[in-house]
Amino acid sequence: MRPAYPVAAVRRAEAAAMDELADGVLMARASAGLAGVAVRMLVHGGHHRVYGARVVLLVGPGANGGDALFAGAALARRGAQVQACCLGPTTHAGGAAALREAGGDVLDAGDPACLDALGVADLVLDGILGIGGRPGLRPMAAMLVQ
Numbered sequence: 001m002r003p004a005y006p007v008a009a010v011r012r013a014e015a016a017a018m019d020e021l022a023d024g025v026l027m028a029r030a031s032a033g034l035a036g037v038a039v040r041m042l043v044h045g046g047h048h049r050v051y052g053a054r055v056v057l058l059v060g061p062g063a064n065g066g067d068a069l070f071a072g073a074a075l076a077r078r079g080a081q082v083q084a085c086c087l088g089p090t091t092h093a094g095g096a097a098a099l100r101e102a103g104g105d106v107l108d109a110g111d112p113a114c115l116d117a118l119g120v121a122d123l124v125l126d127g128i129l130g131i132g133g134r135p136g137l138r139p140m141a142a143m144l145v146q
Contacts, residue, residue: 014026024094027070031067031071031095034068034071035071038075051079054122054123055124056114056118056123057072057083057099058124058141059092059128061090061091063092065086065092067095069092070095073099073101076104081104083104084099084106085118085144086109091106
């Protein structure tokens with residue numbers, strides 16, 4: 001059984017970690033962990049390699065979206081074809097820049113290319129909501145998830 005922690009406890013733990021770490025280290029660790037799990041899923045889940053895999057990121061405006069973008073950049077550097085479908089008015093600027101630099105695409109979620117990419121994706125990473133999310137997805141996010 002895995003324990004679950006209340007949002008307030010997670011926020012306190014994150015704040016304590018950020019006080020001890022250089023700026024960006026916590027996000028770098030989270031995105032590296034996500035990229036590692038994605039690699040294992042691709043390699044052991046039927047695609048058998050990262051190179052050439054089609055990966056779609058569903059990206060919300062917060063830090064969870066930033067985690068997904070940086071993880072996508074790591075996958076793109078390994079040869080995956082990564083497209084980020086960004087929801088909402090803002091996207092994590094550093095994560096978006098890292099993904100573009102690595103050869104990935106950053107698209108508005110309303111772009112028809114997002115639906116096309118989802119239809120052929122080998123893996124979809126969810127970076128829509130983090131611990132600050134509220135129940136229920138906004139219409140565009142719900143449509144993409146469906």
